Amino acid sequence: MIIVIDGINQHLFSDVLDEMFKLRARVFGDRLGWEVNIKDGRERDMFDDLSPAHVVSIDDEGEVVGCMRLLQTTGPHMLADVFNSILDGEPPLRSSQVWEATRFCVDTKKLGRGRGKNSVSYVTSEVMIGSFEYAKMAGVLDSIAVIDPVMNRVLQRSGNAPYDYLGTAKPMGKVVAMAAMMDCSDERISGIREYAGIEHDVFMTEEQALARFALSKTAKPANVDHKPLTELEKYFVEQMHSARTKDEVSAVLKLIEALSDRFTPEQKTALLSTPRAFAHEA
Amino acid sequence: MKLIDLAAIDHEERSAADIINSVCEELGFDYASYATMNPVKGDVQGYANYPDEWKIHYGSHGFHHFDPTLYKSALSIAPVDWARFDQDEKFNSVFRDAHDFGITSRGLTVPVRGPYGECGLLNVTRDCSDAEWESLKKRVMGDLQMAAVQAHDTVMQSGLLAKALYLPALSTREKEILQWVAEGKSQQDIGDILSISHRTVEVHMRSGREKLGALTTPQAIGRAIGLGLIAPG
Numbered sequence: 309m310i311i312v313i314d315g316i317n318q319h320l321f322s323d324v325l326d327e328m329f330k331l332r333a334r335v336f337g338d339r340l341g342w343e344v345n346i347k348d349g350r351e352r353d354m355f356d357d358l359s360p361a362h363v364v365s366i367d368d369e370g371e372v373v374g375c376m377r378l379l380q381t382t383g384p385h386m387l388a389d390v391f392n393s394i395l396d397g398e399p400p401l402r403s404s405q406v407w408e409a410t411r412f413c414v415d416t417k418k419l420g421r422g423r424g425k426n427s428v429s430y431v432t433s434e435v436m437i438g439s440f441e442y443a444k445m446a447g448v449l450d451s452i453a454v455i456d457p458v459m460n461r462v463l464q465r466s467g468n469a470p471y472d473y474l475g476t477a478k479p480m481g482k483v484v485a486m487a488a489m490m491d492c493s494d495e496r497i498s499g500i501r502e503y504a505g506i507e508h509d510v511f512m513t514e515e516q517a518l519a520r521f522a523l524s525k526t527a528k529p530a531n532v533d534h535k536p537l538t539e540l541e542k543y544f545v546e547q548m549h550s551a552r553t554k555d556e557v558s559a560v561l562k563l564i565e566a567l568s569d570r571f572t573p574e575q576k577t578a579l580l581s582t583p584r585a586f587a588h589e590a
Numbered sequence: 591m592k593l594i595d596l597a598a599i600d601h602e603e604r605s606a607a608d609i610i611n612s613v614c615e616e617l618g619f620d621y622a623s624y625a626t627m628n629p630v631k632g633d634v635q636g637y638a639n640y641p642d643e644w645k646i647h648y649g650s651h652g653f654h655h656f657d658p659t660l661y662k663s664a665l666s667i668a669p670v671d672w673a674r675f676d677q678d679e680k681f682n683s684v685f686r687d688a689h690d691f692g693i694t695s696r697g698l699t700v701p702v703r704g705p706y707g708e709c710g711l712l713n714v715t716r717d718c719s720d721a722e723w724e725s726l727k728k729r730v731m732g733d734l735q736m737a738a739v740q741a742h743d744t745v746m747q748s749g750l751l752a753k754a755l756y757l758p759a760l761s762t763r764e765k766e767i768l769q770w771v772a773e774g775k776s777q778q779d780i781g782d783i784l785s786i787s788h789r790t791v792e793v794h795m796r797s798g799r800e801k802l803g804a805l806t807t808p809q810a811i812g813r814a815i816g817l818g819l820i821a822p823g
Contacts (some may be wrong), residue, residue, distance in 0.1 A: 314665065314666045314667065314668070315662075315664075315665020315666055316662050316663075316665050316666055316670065316674065358703075358707070359664075359665040359666070359667070360667060361666070361667045361668060378667060379667060379703075380667050380702070380703045382702055382703055382704060382705075382739055382742075382800075383702075383703025383704055383705060383707065383709075384703070384705065384707055388705075395761075398761040398762055398763070399759035399760070399761050400761075401761075401793065401794070401797040402705075402797055402800060402801055403739075403793070403796050403797045403800050404702060404735040404736055404738060404739040404800065405732060405735055405736070405796060406793065406796070406797065407667070442668065443668075445668070445731070446667075446668035446669055446731060446735070447669065447730075447731030447732035447733075447734060447735040448668075448732075448735070449732065449793075449796075450789075450793050471787050471789050471790065472786060472787055472789070472790040489789075489790065489793065491789060
């Protein structure tokens with residue numbers, strides 16, 4: 309489900325935004341290799357300081373799984389000030405009825421293939437529906453999105469093909485960036501809804517969004533994020549991974565028990581009681 | 591920080607005051623106002639067609655120092671319905687007084703960001719039922735967006751320095767399309783000639799019109815010819 313976070317309500321959602329900046333760092337920095345500034349595992353730039361609107365998707369477990377950033381083209385925006393090489397030296401569009409969409413991403417690590425609720429395709433559609441409907445309510449008719457060819461293909465495949473492109477695609481760091489034009493029309497929105505099988509209202513109220521986000525903080529067992537840190541822990545993880553029989557597994561557990569003075573009590577509990585700590589490396 | 595009524599010092603032909611008056615007449619609002627914060631001095635300057643008694647009351651009570659319809663709306667990129675402020679103590683203190691002057695708290699603000707990071711705000715009010723308000727919003731939001739950018743640009747262009755900075759920068763595509771319009775071609779024709787979709791033609795025309803501060807395409811053509819950006823057809 310979608311929540312729009314802007315300069316007016318952002319004080320309620322600082323934790324959600326923090327997760328969103330982390331997601332952007334994982335996607336644009338780690339996975340796509342864009343030339344972005346990452347500090348403390350969070351990707352932020354100057355446009356985040358201009359009170360943009362963030363269209364954020366939070367899944368049933370309360371995790372931030374997709375986002376997009378919207379700015380007016382009448383004021384400072386990325387195509388005018390950063391991605392202007394795409395425009396081949398031409399001045400950018402400027403219209404109160406055209407918005408710019410940037411930093412569009414979904415959590416491809418958490419989400420799977422297919423069309424289900426936890427798929428890349430579903431969340432992509434949800435973010436798109438949310439941003440087009442939000443723009444339409446604002447009297448905005450078109451949006452111009454800075455995307456890469458991978459996202460471009462995703463859009464073309466999901467009933468949401470851009471109707472045109474501005475300027476020409478240009479290499480930006482390791483990838484190519486392009487400016488795609490999409491209308492915020494009922495036809496486009498219903499096309500995406502049909503493709504994704506989303507009939508319901510995608511927007512949450514502020515209260516619903518906060519309640520949903522709180523799930524990510526409480527529902528998980530405390531040590532689900534345990535990652536093996538020491539060489540010894542890593543060794544046990546490898547042993548457990550290669551164990552083929554029950555006997556082999558219990559032998560590893562015995563060894564952990566025998567060497568337990570080498571761990572802190574927390575590490576030991578984590579190793580013994582969290583199968584996911586093993587699954588993580590496997 | 592002062593509250594400045596620009597109508598008192600403005601003698602341009604079509605001023606922002608004309609724009610807010612036509613917003614009321616043509617789109618069906620009771621009152622409208624335009625405000626911007628001077629980035630250097632922090633003054634709030636603008637136009638309003640509220641009754642003079644309310645303008646005086648508003649200024650003398652210093653409401654422009656904390657009115658959330660100004661300060662908070664500037665933080666949004668989308669029009670802000672004042673219903674969003676109904677729990678806001680500052681909003682309520684301004685509009686409790688407004689009520690005594692016959693001014694409703696049912697309104698919205700369209701924020702416009704300018705190229706130098708400055709922000710202009712078009713505010714409109716209408717005393718009506720929920721249903722009427724919702725349908726009015728749906729019908730006129732696009733027109734309000736255009737009126738807001740016109741009012742903002744008109745104010746920004748009124749200074750000489752700003753005038754120099756604001757010379758419209760039309761792209762080749764925008765000029766090319768305006769040129770074909772000047773030759774009498776329709777949107778569909780132009781799309782065919784340039785091998786682009788008519789939607790793309792429309793977007794470039796809209797952008798061109800707004801850059802030229804024009805309400806209609808013929809007006810944009812006139813201005814573009816006047817500025818030597820395109821040739822007479």
